[in-house]
Amino acid sequence: MTEHPKVPAADNNFNSDDLYRLRLYVTGATPNSTRAISNLKEFCENFLPGRYELEIIDVYQQPLIAESEQLIALPMLVKLSPAPQRRLIGDMSDIDKVLRGLNLPAR
Amino acid sequence: MxxxxxxxxxxxxxxxxxxxxxxxxxxxxxxxxxxxxxxxxxxxxxxxxxxxxxxxxxxxxxxxxxxxxxxxxxxxxxxxxxxxxxxxxxxxxxxxxxxxxxxxxxxxxxRSEIEETGEYxxxxxxxxxxxxxxxxxxxxxxxxxxxxxxxxxxxxxxxxxxxxxxxxxxxxxxxxxxxxxxxxxxxxxxxxxxxxxxxxxxxxxxxxxxxxxxxxxxxxxxxxxxxxxxxxxxxxxxxxxxxxLPVTSLQLEKEVSSERVSTGIPALDKMLGGKGFFKGGSVLVSGTAGTGKTSIAACFANDICSKGKKCMYFAFEESPSQIVRNMRSINVDLKKHMENGLLQFQASRPTLHGLEQHLVAIHKVIKKFRPDAVVLDPITNLITVGSVSDVKSMLIRLIDFLQEEQITVLFTALSLNNIVNEQTDEGVSSLVDAWILVRDIEFNGERNRGMYIMKSRGMKHSNQVREFVITDKGIDLVDVYLGPDGVLTGSAREAQILQEQTGKVLRNNAMSMKDREILRKRKILEAKIASLQSEFESAEEELNKIYIEEELVKKVTDGNRDEMLKRRGGGEEVAGKNGKK
Structure with a gap:
């Protein structure tokens, strides 16, 4: 998050150099989860080519995370950086909303 | 259940x-x-x-x-x-x-942190x-x-x-x-x-x-x-x-006791068939202001404690020390019972909390103290925190609970009007087992207290209005005086009694005069009877005398004739002699 201190928090002006660190919480191979994974991968390739890190966590495997990370609705994508941290839930099928959630310019 | x-x-x-x-x-x-x-x-x-x-x-x-x-x-x-x-x-x-x-x-x-991007x-x-x-x-x-x-x-x-x-x-x-x-x-x-x-x-x-x-x-x-x-x-x-509080149990299947509990006022016990209330029963004492309801309640509590049983006194109007002081003036010493741990006061303003909280508070202390008798003085004050129907439902539940625990309860209730037919006091009169009414009798420039038993389930009880006297010796009941002008109490009763006593003396005097008159009349009559009797005797003697005289005359005449015949002839004398023989 402190990689780019120049960028003020909650800035709508998107900086094309930012590295996006994303974490996706899924629940095994449920339809929503598999859809979310494929949708997100496609999205990242389209909009954030080469400047994202995606970590996928299966909550079934680590149930303790659910409590510590306040997980309720799944699948959930957390944008760790750049700041501000944002949470997106759903299967990432609504690309406009994903763009908005990740603070990326609309299509 | x-x-x-x-x-x-x-x-x-x-x-x-x-x-x-x-x-x-x-x-x-x-x-x-x-x-x-x-x-x-x-x-x-x-x-x-x-x-x-x-x-x-x-x-x-x-x-x-x-x-x-x-x-x-x-x-x-x-x-x-x-x-x-x-x-x-x-x-x-x-x-x-x-x-x-x-x-x-x-x-x-x-929500502000979350973006929804599809199915989840x-x-x-x-x-x-x-x-x-x-x-x-x-x-x-x-x-x-x-x-x-x-x-x-x-x-x-x-x-x-x-x-x-x-x-x-x-x-x-x-x-x-x-x-x-x-x-x-x-x-x-x-x-x-x-x-x-x-x-x-x-x-x-x-x-x-x-x-x-x-x-x-x-x-x-x-x-x-x-x-x-x-x-x-x-x-x-x-x-x-x-x-x-599920206190209103759905059934009415309580155990009842036929054991009796004294009221603490011997004369009142006598009115209640000589023994007092039933143990585990509920008693309502109602009356207008200043008729001595608290005194009755205190007497009851005092009696319970004197017998070594426990009593709990819920005061909604006066503080415990106030009650203790006031009751000392009528020779009821509550302090010693408090010190012995037999009497416990629970004084609280009704507005302190809602009815239900009162009920729970009562429940709790009763469960803890386990008294044999409970006094609530007065229930009418509870009306300030609830409607009549609320108070009634609360009291129903309280009575229910106390009966289940076999605790005798005495409520006092202030009634605001003097009319006897006032239906109920907080509507509980139909629930209670005994209802004692204390009322003012205002007459002849003074106010006295009358007491009677409106009802007392399951026992013989007096139908008489009694005058209820509070003295520095305690409470006592006297018969009210039924004079020609109606019920008399207080000094009017005393006056009437005095008047009657005077009347009695006068009447006694008159009676003895009449008695003597009769005696005299009798004597006169007796004398008359004696004189008549002697008169009759003399008349009888007179009549007898004539009769004897006639006999004598006849005898004498017969003798004379014989003499005369004798003298007239011998033959005739023989014949006469024979005839005589």
């Missing part, structure tokens, strides 16, 4: 549905054993009506009393806040969490809950308040489907769950219609403020597959947690 109904049902049906006791005072009685086991129960009500506390107590009691660990999933308050809030009730949540008897999971959801489900919640349940082997789960999800997430269709799935899952998991919900607008029980998903047991809590005094109530809206009380039951939150 619950047991009995269980037995009855067993004969008809196979079994009653299994239940999980809540451990909350009174609630298990109303529900006939607790909440439906392994099913979700909905507790709904307005904000601040005690939903969270009831559900938390369910979890805590489960962990402490029934060895059933529980998970509390809080959507509103953080775990620390919860522990702090219930710390005053003596629940140490932190310690219990350490002992793995309890788990609190705070679920935070904030609540698997995160399921996983958390599942983990929490499994980690401590929980048997009980509380979701407080699941409706908060609707504030954090927008897709209603998903949420509803997921909540339905959650309840189904909880059933499969075999945990007894409480789901709380805020009361919705209009007739709906909850804002999001949770009652549609929870179909087994719904409990509605209510918090009403009437005349600036609040009362909490609880009602079981439905309980599938089980008998349950259907009334609104008041409940209380105090330092021991929640207590529900």
């Amino acid at each position: 619950a047991k009995e109904s269980k037995k009855n049902k067993k004969t008809i049906h196979h079994t009653q549905i299994p239940k999980t006791p809540t451990g909350i005072t009174g609630l298990d009685e109303i529900t006939g054993g607790g909440l439906p086991a392994a099913r979700p129960t909905l507790i709904c009500g307005e904000a601040g009506c005690g939903k969270t506390l009831i559900s938390l107590e369910f979890i805590v009691k489960g962990a402490t009393e029934f060895n059933e660990p529980g998970v509390f999933m809080a959507f509103e308050e953080k775990a620390e806040e919860l522990s702090m809030n219930v710390g005053s009730l003596g629940f140490n949540l932190e310690q219990m969490q350490k002992d793995k008897k309890l788990k609190i999971d705070y679920v935070h959801i904030d 489900d609540l698997d995160g919640l399921f996983i958390r809950l599942n983990h929490a349940i499994d980690s401590i082997g929980a048997k009980r789960v509380v979701l407080d308040t699941i409706e908060n999800l609707f504030a954090g997430l927008t897709n209603q269709a998903i949420l509803r489907a997921e909540i339905r799935r959650l309840f189904q899952w909880l059933k499969e998991k075999g945990v007894t769950a409480i789901v709380t919900g805020e009361k919705g607008e209009g007739a709906s029980l909850t804002r999001q219609g949770l009652e549609e998903y929870v179909s087994d047991c719904v409990i509605l809590l209510d918090h009403r403020v009437i005349n600036q005094i609040s009362t909490r109530r609880l009602r079981i809206v439905k309980y599938r597959g089980s008998m349950h009380g259907t009334n609104e039951y008041p409940f209380l939150i105090d330092e021991d947690g929640i207590s529900v």
Whole structure:
């Protein structure tokens, strides 16, 4: 998050150099989860080519995370950086909303 | 009661549905054993009506009393806040969490942080809950308040489907769950219609403020597959947690005693068939202001304590020391009983709390002190905190409770009018076993007290109005004087008695004069009778004399004729001699 201190928090002006660190919480191979994974991968390739890190966590495997990370609705994508941290839930099928959630310019 | 109904049902049906006791005072009685086991129960009500506390107590009691660990999933308050809030009730949540008897999971959801990008489900919640349940082997789960999800997430269709799935899952998991919900607008029980998903047991809590005094109530809206009380039951939150008061037992099957308890006033005992009240009975003493109701109550309490029994005195008007001081003036020493621990005062202003709280307070101290008799002085003051019907229902429950405990109770009630036919005092006169009425009798420029027994069930009792005198020796009853002008009391009675005494002397005097007259008359008559008798004797003698004279004359004449014949001739003399022979 402190990689780019120049960028003020909650800035709508998107900086094309930012590295996006994303974490996706899924629940095994449920339809929503598999859809979310494929949708997100496609999205990242389209909009954030080469400047994202995606970590996928299966909550079934680590149930303790659910409590510590306040997980309720799944699948959930957390944008760790750049700041501000944002949470997106759903299967990432609504690309406009994903763009908005990740603070990326609309299509 | 619950047991009995269980037995009855067993004969008809196979079994009653299994239940999980809540451990909350009174609630298990109303529900006939607790909440439906392994099913979700909905507790709904307005904000601040005690939903969270009831559900938390369910979890805590489960962990402490029934060895059933529980998970509390809080959507509103953080775990620390919860522990702090219930710390005053003596629940140490932190310690219990350490002992793995309890788990609190705070679920935070904030719409502003979340973007919804398509289909999702609540698997995160399921996983958390599942983990929490499994980690401590929980048997009980509380979701407080699941409706908060609707504030954090927008897709209603998903949420509803997921909540339905959650309840189904909880059933499969075999945990007894409480789901709380805020009361919705209009007739709906909850804002999001949770009652549609929870179909087994719904409990509605209510918090009403009437005349600036609040009362909490609880009602079981439905309980599938089980008998349950259907009334609104008041409940209380105090330092021991929640207590529900199912005091109106559905049956009237109390044990009764034919043992008698003296009233403390010998003359009143005499009016009540010579022995006094029934033990475990209820007595109402009503009257206008200053008629001596408290004095009667104090006499009763004094007598109970003098016999070494315990008495509890609830004073709603005067402070204990005031009562003790005042009663000393009529030779009733309550202080020594207080020192002996036989008499306990509970003085509180009626407005201190609502009726129900009074009832619970009374319950509690009675359960603790275990008295043989209870005095409530006066019940009329309770009206300041509730309507007549409220007071009545409270007193019904109180009487019920006391009868069950075989405690004799004496109420005093202030009546505001002097008319005798005043139907009731707080409507309890039909409930009580004995009703003593003390009233003013104003006559001839002074006020006196009259007392009579309006009713006394199951015993012979006097129908007489007695004058009731309070002296520095104590209380006594005197017969009122029925003079030619009606009932006389006080000095009029004394005057009438004096007047009658004078009259008696005069009459006695007159009587003796008449007696002497008669004596004299008798003497005169007797004298007359004697003179008449002698008159008669002399007349009789006269008549006798004539008769004797005639005899004598006849004799003499006969003798003379014989002489004459003799002298006339011899032959004739022989013949005469022969004839004579």
